[in-house]
Amino acid sequence: MKRVFVSQIKKMKEESILVKGWIYKIKSFGKIAFVLLRDKTGVIQLVLDDEGMIDSVKLEASVEVKGIISKNERAPGGVEIQVKELKIIGKTYYDLLPFSINQREIEASLETQLDHRYISLRRPDKRAVFKVQEEIVEAFRKYLRKHDFSEIHTPKIIASGTEGGSEVFTVNYFDRRAFLAQSPQFYKQMMVGAGFEAVFEIGHAYRAELHNTWRHLNEYVSLDVEMGFIEDENDLMDLEEEFMKFLFQYLSETCKKYLEILKVKLPTIEHIPRVTLSDAQKILLEKYNKKSPVGNIDAEGEILFSRYIKDKYDSDFVFLTKYPVSKRPMYTMPDDENKGITRSFDLIYKGLEITTGGQRIHDYDMLKENMIKFGVKPNDFGFYLESFKYGMPPHGGFAIGLERLTMKLLDLENIREASLLPRDMSRIMP
Amino acid sequence: MKRVFVSQIKKMKEESILVKGWIYKIKSFGKIAFVLLRDKTGVIQLVLDDEGMIDSVKLEASVEVKGIISKNERAPGGVEIQVKELKIIGKTYYDLLPFSINQREIEASLETQLDHRYISLRRPDKRAVFKVQEEIVEAFRKYLRKHDFSEIHTPKIIASGTEGGSEVFTVNYFDRRAFLAQSPQFYKQMMVGAGFEAVFEIGHAYRAELHNTWRHLNEYVSLDVEMGFIEDENDLMDLEEEFMKFLFQYLSETCKKYLEILKVKLPTIEHIPRVTLSDAQKILLEKYNKKSPVGNIDAEGEILFSRYIKDKYDSDFVFLTKYPVSKRPMYTMPDDENKGITRSFDLIYKGLEITTGGQRIHDYDMLKENMIKFGVKPNDFGFYLESFKYGMPPHGGFAIGLERLTMKLLDLENIREASLLPRDMSRIMP
Known part of the structure; x- marks a missing residue:
């Protein structure tokens, strides 16, 4: 299955796709979680309804996701992905991110952001x-x-x-x-x-x-x-x-x-x-x-x-x-x-x-x-x-x-x- | 008058033009001289019939030339310029070039050519x-x-x-x-x-x-x-x-x-x-x-x-x-x-x-x-x-x-x- 980029999804039908990227935001409600996936072209909402899968996702881990495109007016951009398979392909090794990157602004000095350029540039x-x-x-x-x-x-x-x-x-x-x-x-x-x-x-x-x-x-x-x-x-x-x-x-x-x-x-x-x-x-x-x-x-x-x-x-x-x-x-x-x-x-x-x-x-x-x-x-x-x-x-x-x-x-x-x-x-x- | 590049001349009529470049080769017969002018796009023959003008040209001087395009089967490329005005705009200050660049090959070692890159690259x-x-x-x-x-x-x-x-x-x-x-x-x-x-x-x-x-x-x-x-x-x-x-x-x-x-x-x-x-x-x-x-x-x-x-x-x-x-x-x-x-x-x-x-x-x-x-x-x-x-x-x-x-x-x-x-x-x- 060929990888699809986030920016292409809006124009697609409700079909099966493979996306790859990083976990940008996690909103978990126990048995269901809304997770934002970010690739170089944009951000899309994933819907996870498997507890094991939900437990496995960590902010900024890189993942491969198979799922089905689903129109949802309440999702950012009007589209989301019902996830069938999720594979962590790039693990994380941190307790806390140096600073949070998924809020309105980065709450860290420019110096700190530059010290961790590989994090700040992910925004x-x-x-x-x-x-x-x-x-x-x-x-x-x-x-x-x-x-x-x-x-x-x-x-x-x-x-x-x-x-x-x-x-x-x-x-x-x-x-x-x-x-x-x-x-x-x-x-x-x-x-x-x-x-x-x-x-x-x-x-x-x-x-x-x-x-x-x-x-x-x-x-x-x-x-x-x-x-x-x-x-x-x-x-x-x-x-x-x-x-x-x-x-x-x-x-x-x-x-x-x-x-x-x-x-x-x-x-x-x-x-x-x-x-x-x-x-x-x-x-x-x-x-x-x-x-x-x-x-x-x-x-x-x-x-x-x-x-x-x-x-x-x-x-x-x-x-x-x-x-x-x-x-x-x-x-x-x-x-x-x-x-x-x-x-x-x-x-x-x-x-x-x-x-x-x-x-x-x-x-x-x-x-x-x-x-x-x-x-x-x-x-x-x-x-x-x-x-x-x-x-x-x-x-x-x-x-x-x-x-x-x-x-x-x-x-x-x-x-x-x-x-x-x-x-x-x-x-x-x- | 707008400068014309050598590569454009072939397609032009027998008209007045302004060209600029360097003196690449000089064949002088006293009262008439055939001079090759080189710009970044190519080489063209100039015909000089003024003795003062002929005396003024030195190899590799840079010049501005006004003249008339003239078809001549014996000229390289079948075209030459009958020169009306020639102005030296970049003078030369040498007795001998470090090596000759208008022959079939440069007769100098690679090291010598590199020492004088500003000459060898003119070829x-x-x-x-x-x-x-x-x-x-x-x-x-x-x-x-x-x-x-x-x-x-x-x-x-x-x-x-x-x-x-x-x-x-x-x-x-x-x-x-x-x-x-x-x-x-x-x-x-x-x-x-x-x-x-x-x-x-x-x-x-x-x-x-x-x-x-x-x-x-x-x-x-x-x-x-x-x-x-x-x-x-x-x-x-x-x-x-x-x-x-x-x-x-x-x-x-x-x-x-x-x-x-x-x-x-x-x-x-x-x-x-x-x-x-x-x-x-x-x-x-x-x-x-x-x-x-x-x-x-x-x-x-x-x-x-x-x-x-x-x-x-x-x-x-x-x-x-x-x-x-x-x-x-x-x-x-x-x-x-x-x-x-x-x-x-x-x-x-x-x-x-x-x-x-x-x-x-x-x-x-x-x-x-x-x-x-x-x-x-x-x-x-x-x-x-x-x-x-x-x-x-x-x-x-x-x-x-x-x-x-x-x-x-x-x-x-x-x-x-x-x-x-x-x-x-x-x-x-x-």
């Missing part, structure tokens, strides 16, 4: 987050492949830090000191130059940042894009804007069920405003009397400015553009027209930066000079710099933090809720 | 390897998503080794000792148990193996699958076999152009034979007088046995099944019917192991006992073992080494040719 609403996340990734890939970008996989063990700074994890690589890549920055540029022209990568990025906040992870999934033969950074913002429109459309089609579970309504995106950083700083000062640090906007400023944009343009998104040279990496293209300014941007989504991007320097001499200006030794970037000797075209790109995008899209409070198994300063388990 | 045939690899990944994802597997992303920084042994890289994680995951084994099992039921992951795996051979990489891309509610390991082999059939069909449809460039003909897969390890050892001894190590077949044996299978069944693939307990990890399900034997398998493709898989132990007590039998401390696997207390269903999975599959499919001689930027014992650059 359909916790798992729904990752089903949406999966479709975000799928949309990203689909959109870029449709536009002839190549998907690449580049090494995470590298010989020198990519983004500079000390915030890098060290690896013992056959008794040599190596690092975990902070981003695929150098490699995605290199692959553009190597003839792929337009590439993307979905992979882990590592930041040894000494931040333990609601919006930081030390290992995260980065959605990276790099594109050659561009005119300037506007091509990149155009690309990201079009992707965002596509994404929201795609999710509204593919994630209906999960968005309902999570009670999330997706807006449609019309246009993402683009505001220069200095204009944004001025607006913050004039409207909110909010002072900003030199060449940047702090976390509070991002939230305020997002609110301003939402009121004025009804947009959850805003591009902040033209950051100063001092706030961007040494490979960022300077803006000809504005001294000290770069062709760069951030994308802010509901008050949180989810993307950093920009045009890169493609000329060997200019890049070398810029390294020296930034106080780094060109020799420390041997192969990277070397790759610019051979006709590197104008190019640029951006990266989206997958967990940040997921968090904001689903209105989660902590980025850890958007990571299956988060890594932060104090957590490397499970 | 269409080198890049074609990764376009096929991209489609392998796409087929894997497509096939599994169609069968309701969830794509997951699990941490690569972990607190304890997964596959046992000392072949693990250590990371300094905020002054704690952590490791790079040898596989997502524990996590993919955990996610099956956490309610996803069937999962896959496309991610890096790290092996600090002291092997520097044609078939080993220390960082590679692993195509991992794990599936709950199975009967036994045959369900897994069925799944992999069906995937392989799908893969070859999919590649024959999507990679025609690249397979032609690489001169590779894809066979169709009818059925993959399944032979127990002990039968395979017997056949090797009887047919080839080849002795095998206890409970295994060595690399030479794999090649000989593949040849035997090819002759007998016309199959490039063979599943070797039922490995002994001593040769499999502690989480492998023992075979009830054969003492000392496990429900495990390898998939051998043209003489090379590309997959290891099997059913896993899902019962907490049994797993704990097995750990003790294997001489490992259950406490060292705290959260992993703990996750088996809550009704873990019967399950199993497998992993395919992406670079190994690519290498065999494309008849490459060295696995490094199937990695954009390989990592081995001596290489962490570029």
